[in-house]
Amino acid sequence: MNPTNDSAVTSPPSPAEDVARGTGVSLWKQIAERIEADITEGRLVPGARLPTENELAERFGVNRHTLRRALASLTERRLIEATPGRGTFVKEPPIRYPIGPRTRFSEIVTREGRAPSGRLLGSCTEPASTEIAQALGLPPGAEVLRIDMIREADGVPITVASHWYEAGRCRDLDLLVAATGSVTRALETLGLGDYRRLETRITARPADEEDRRLLALPAGRTVMVLDAINGDPQRRPIQYSRARFCADRVQLVVKN
Template structure:
C-alpha cells in the first residue's frame, strides 16, 4: 500500500492546527527545529511542508524572523484621501515601503496626459514594494512631474512615504482625482516580488492625485496581491476613514 509522504502529513497537521485556532492570524509558527522534533523528521521535510503551506496562502515567511500564519485580507479604503501608512495602521498592521528604483526620464503618452504635461517632459519615477507586518502586499509605481516638484527625489531618498516627501517640497495636502480598478494575473517577476504564484490574481489601481490648486502631482499604479487586500470604495467627494 502506498504511504502518505511525511511532508504531506505534516502539512495536514499544521493546516488543522491553524483551522482549529491553535495558531491564529499573525502568529509565528514553531521553528523548523521545533517542528522537526515534534514530528520526528529532519528539517528538510519540515521545510517542504512549510513551502507547501506558503503556496496555499496559509503562511508566509519573514527573512530571519520565521514563518507566520497569514493575516486575513486587509481592508484598504479607496477614497478622496488615500494614505498608505494611515490605511494600514487603521487596520492594525505595521506599514513599510521599499523603494527599488528612483529615476528621471521622459514622460510617456499616458503619463503626460494624466499629469497635464507635454509629451516628453521630464518625470520622476519611483518603483517599489509595500509591506504590512513584513509581508509584501503590493507593488507600486508613482510618477511625478519633475519641474513642478523640485527636490522630490532627494526627499524620497530620505523618507519612503510619498505623503511626507510631498510635504517637504511644498505639497502639504493632496486628494484623489480619479481611480480605476482592474484585475490582472501576476507576471513571473511580480510573483517573485510579492511571494505569490505566477498567474495569481492582482488588483490593479491606476490613480491621479492633485494638490489643493487642482494640479496633478502624482500618477500612480499599484498592483495589490488579490488575497491579501480588500479594496473598499468610498465616495470620492468625501473622505475615506
C-alpha cells in the same frame, strides 16, 4: 500589530508520535492536517510565526523534504505564508484598503493595527510617455520624475508602485522619499501634502517575475493593478501612480 508576529511559536503543532507510519496516509499530509488543526482551533493565531523547518522536521520525526511538502500544501491553500528573511507565518486577514478621496497607505495600515513602512527602490527623470503626459496634463515628452517604492505592513510586502511627477514641480522629491520612507511626508515638505484622489482604475493580472521577487509571491499568484491620479485642491494633477498589490493581502474597498 499582532504581538506574536516576531516570536517563534513554541506551543503545538502536535508531537512526532501523532504522525503514524504504515497507515496509508502520507506523512506530509498528516503533518499538514496537524498544523491546519492548530490554526483552525486557535493554537496558532493569525500572524504567528511557525518554528523553523529544522524544528518542525525534528518535532514530527521526518526529513525536511517531507516537511516542505506539508508546508507547500498549506501555502497553496493560503493558510500560511513564507516571507524571505522573516520566516513562515500564519496568514493574517487581508488589509481592508479603502479607495477614496484621501487614500494614504500608512494611515490605512495603521488603522488595521499593523506597522507600515516604505522603501525607495529607485528614481530617475525620463520623458513622459503619452499615457503619463495625459494623466499629468503635460505635453508628451515633458520631463517627469519617476519614483519606484515598495510598501510593507509588519514587514510583509503589500504593494510595489511607480509614481510619476512633473519634474520641475517636484524636484528633489526622490531624496525626500528616501529620507522619510513616505511619499506623503515628502510631498508635505514641498507644500503638496493635501493631495486628493482624482481617478482610480483597477485591473488584475498574473504576477510577473519582478512582482514575485519584490512581493515574495509564489508562482501562479495574482496582483491587482491600480492606476491612479492624485491632484492638488485645485484638481491639478500632482501624481500618476501604477501600483501592484498582492491580491490576497488586501481587500480593496471603493468609497462613494
